[in-house]
Amino acid sequence: MATTTASTTGQVNAKRKPVFVKVEDLKPGTSGHTLIVKVVESTPVKTSQRPNRDRALLSRPAPPARIAESVVGDETGTIIFTARNEQVDLMKHGATLILRNAKIVMFKRTTMRLAVDKWGRIEVTEPAKFAVREDNNLSLVEYELVTVSDQGMN
Numbered sequence: 001m002a003t004t005t006a007s008t009t010g011q012v013n014a015k016r017k018p019v020f021v022k023v024e025d026l027k028p029g030t031s032g033h034t035l036i037v038k039v040v041e042s043t044p045v046k047t048s049q050r051p052n053r054d055r056a057l058l059s060r061p062a063p064p065a066r067i068a069e070s071v072v073g074d075e076t077g078t079i080i081f082t083a084r085n086e087q088v089d090l091m092k093h094g095a096t097l098i099l100r101n102a103k104i105v106m107f108k109r110t111t112m113r114l115a116v117d118k119w120g121r122i123e124v125t126e127p128a129k130f131a132v133r134e135d136n137n138l139s140l141v142e143y144e145l146v147t148v149s150d151q152g153m154n
Helices: 085-090
Strands: 031-045 067-074 077-084 096-107 111-115 121-124
Touching (some): 067 085, 077 085, 077 096
Antiparallel strands (some): 031 096, 067 077, 096 111, 096 121
16 A cells, blocks of 8 residues: 655645643643743842863853743733743743743642743744733642552552
8 A cells, every 4th residue: 555745745734723721721741832921020040150061172161051930821820931041031021922832840849830942932922911810820839749559459
């Protein structure tokens, strides 16, 4: 049986429409989220100089990573977003952003943080019409890692 691919038939695969999720729907260990959020506040985190293991290979040390912890949210709640390097510049109070392919990272193994790595994208968009619900901060909820054993399940 012969199969044809899009490249051999000249067809272009249609991009699928993103499914936008709300902040309150985020769960630990999940990824691939697309959200529209407003920046409530952003605080730079003091970082130390990154160790330069290849000092002999590089003529100058690498610049320190820039990190900011930003509270972002929508009409359902807020969460702390960890912005890195050039992302820090986008975290302006009141800015409306589209976070594409965002993931949940567990901070100190107990609380959720939102992040966008190199596989995702952050876009500034027109101001959203919603008011951010600040009394439902998902980063304040503590989770406990529970190991489930096979014993007693019979």
